Amino acid sequence: MQDTSRQLFAQRLRHVREDVRKLTQTQLGQLSGLPATSISHFEKEDGVRKPSFDNLRALARALEVTTDYLLGRTEDLHGHTALDEKLYRDVKSLSEADRLIAENLIRQLAERNRPKE
Template structure:
């Protein structure tokens, strides 16, 4: 599956920008496969089992739906757990929360600054 290969490669390469340890060998070891096997996943010459896809999703903290190309939103199960923790039942707010994954870095940086300003406000 081409999209799976593209997405896991992009995820790893993006992580490697800020942390050089994110080599194919590092990811392979973390998910319990040989480096050559993981390389084949990234190249699209071999498809991982569903169990391995779940391990990859957990490792990169994304959903399996994202890896398979069913969505462009990188929402993991941990996000749903956070949502339940804060009881976000407001549909509009929840949708906005999930749409954040689609925002560019400049927009997210601005939103983070605004959030910090709000957190630092004195009541």
């Protein structure tokens, strides 16, 4: 991570933790499986410690945001795309019965693609 991207990561991590999810460093540590001291280091804008890929994913998962948001690649916390909006518009035009079918299919696909822990 470059200095500016490290600063942005630190700012976004702190913002989501404090302002969006209302968590302490200790609480985020418990949710992510990381020590609170590591989170403290990651939130230091002038710090030199950066998360590994696995730790980045753990933080994003615990905060319910995308890694792209934490890294400054997008402004969208949840990673919504133009495709998401198109799907939303399409779903609105379905009958209630078809919506239930689509919802069940999406749930099954999501379950199939969920990482095994």
